[in-house]
Amino acid sequence: MDRVLVVEDTDSLREVLAAVLRNVGYEVAACACAEEALGLLDKDEFQVILSDLKLPGKNGLDLVSETRRKHITTPFIVMTAYGNIDVAVDAMKRGATDFITKPFDPGSLCELISQVIKHRRIIDRSMDSEGKAFLTESPLVLQVLEQARKVAPLSSPVLILGESGTGKELIARYIHQQSNRAADHFIAVNCGSMPSDLLESEFFGHEAGAFTGANEKRIGLFEVATNGTIFLDEIGNMPANLQTKLLRTLQESEIKRLGSTKTKRINTRVISATNCNIEAAIHKGAFREDLYYRLGVVVLEIPPLRERPEDIELLANYFIKRYAA
Template identity: 45%
Template sequence: MPINNILVADDEESMRWVLSKALKKKGFNVDLAKDGDEALRNIKMHSYDLAILDIKMPGLSGLELLDRVRELKSDLLVVIMTAEASMKNAVEAMKRGAYDYLTKPFDLDVIDAIVEKVNRAREMTTQVTLLKEELKDRYQLEKTIIGNSPAMREIYKTIGKVAPSDVTVLVQGESGTGKELIARAIHFNSKRLGKPFVALNCAAIPKELLESELFGFEKGAFTGAVERKLGKFEQANNGTIFLDEIGDMPFDLQSKILRVLQEKEVTRTGGSQTISVDVRVVAATNQDLEEMVRKKQFREDLFYRLNVIPLHLVPLRERSEDIPLLVDYFLAKVCAELEVPVKTCSPDAIRLLTSYNWPGNVRELENTIKRAVILSVDPLLTAADFSGLRVQKGGEPVQSEDLSLEGIVDIKLRGSFTNMEKMESGDVYTMVLEQVERPLIRFVLEKTRGNQVRAADILGINRNTLRKKITELGIEVKKD
């Protein structure tokens, strides 16, 4: 990530003025401090990429301030300035962790060279860190995308075909099917490995904030914009941006996304300068974009620009043969997270889990396994541990929305629990709440025909809270 915010601390006003003017001309945000104490306050309050400090200042000296910086923000790069070209000062500054050392007077070209050097160093550090993290994530991802069904084998083949190119991919599928995992798999197997992977859920951010989140903003662009912020497209430069729930993006903002795809440049909110970006786009949605195009709810030109390679994830109910594999994976994962001995599922539990409809798909299965592991005292999970699921006669699976309080308490009293006094505090309340929340939210969404703003108003909760609950509980939102 290139440097953006710089602090200059010097007791000479003329030096502060010259450096500020030169750095601002290059497009940097610059804060000034007249002594070490003021500089320290700024460092505590703000985020800087580079600090240029005079070695002799009233209050804290540059070297003392350097020591404090190493304690407070070890990633902040510091350049020390001094009018005394002594070996002792230079050695002491570098020994304490300074990035570089300048002797006054100096040409402004020297500052330009240092800034460029800092940029290269930050870029290399960022790339190494990203590469390490992505290789680690890639290893984890290979173990996370579970499935050997024909549908999943087709997905694997498609990933292998499209990953090496920079073609735009549109991942479609119901909520909870693992669209972001697929997007990451495409990135990790592409030539952009080691570059940023930036994900943004378009449905999780209020409309009025989404544009500045995507494109960034300049200092002073609006109230509260106290410093320049890079948008997601700039953050993802040379890498991949994943635009989740693209169908929820406001119509007027869609034209700006189209422009980025066509022109490969962005303009920050409140700014006039266009910034070139080299970004691969992977978008995802659980909505029917073609139908939205017909209803004039989604731009046709943007749809065709995104839909170069369509990739459809089938719901879990259509690849039920993968459920036993997923159950084994989630049991091992959850037990490791909770630091409890690994549990297994009995054949009757597997039959129940395999026959259930899973409207919340893989995410709902994971949450169901987690709940059973937490509530059960036995190493073997049976069908009774999944009493929140049941199958109707005739084989059509449904969710049991009305598990009785007696049934919940009975689950808690099984095994080593012999009376109410020995029950762990809070568990029953949490389980009852989960059983009530899902049907209530589904009912209100049905009555409002999928209008989340109206549903949130009826429920008396924030819209973002409702969206979070919809995701957590694996609720499918059907819009008319």
């Protein structure tokens, strides 16, 4: 049975919340302050924390920060009064999963808790198509995964920032798997691994005779990925002439094969990633600013391992078991 920790200092509301959640099948522990909640979290495991922001002593923001500082990664929902949305956003920046605005009906609360538990379980077992898990206990990374889950149903381009080895492609695959495009292609391309002319042909395809050696028509990867997702890794290394063509593709949702005069409509979601400083590249004139804004409608940043020490032992044990087998 899933367990919910309710933190609310108003006795009557705390009792109502506990009763509502018990009636739909949750096991509930309830308390009136952050200090008591932290004590319960030290002793027991919960699937969700539901807390008011206004509490005696340490407030709800302090409780969010303290749980994440102690590496307690339990999904955290904050309750806030209408008009205090900025405070709720602050709570999410500190590591809260979601918020609900008072007054709310019991059905909405139960639905939110159910969704949070469901999506956390998806994250916990999230695997890419090759069966590799995104192993983490870091609140920072779990927050990135939660943001990825929220943008997955959209068609907006996503730009993933992070150093080499932080798992940018795993996040891209996770977004694809949680989207309505999951049944179609996920195609990954390294933009820094091939010459400009070859990369252009890979992206957009070509007609027979378009250039020396083009003996037959070839369909490009953007066309192959229609209704699916194309992942452009190392986007910061893309040659300038291709940046212009990619920008047009994003603006018009169409491609033109090399050697053709006809355009073709596509419905391909673009997720890109880079380990370089894009803003510095823009300043140097090496990357188009308008393309950056097209690619980065949604920006996710994965912290390096040195900023999430709680993952070091987890990953070390994983690789020891994997390579000692």
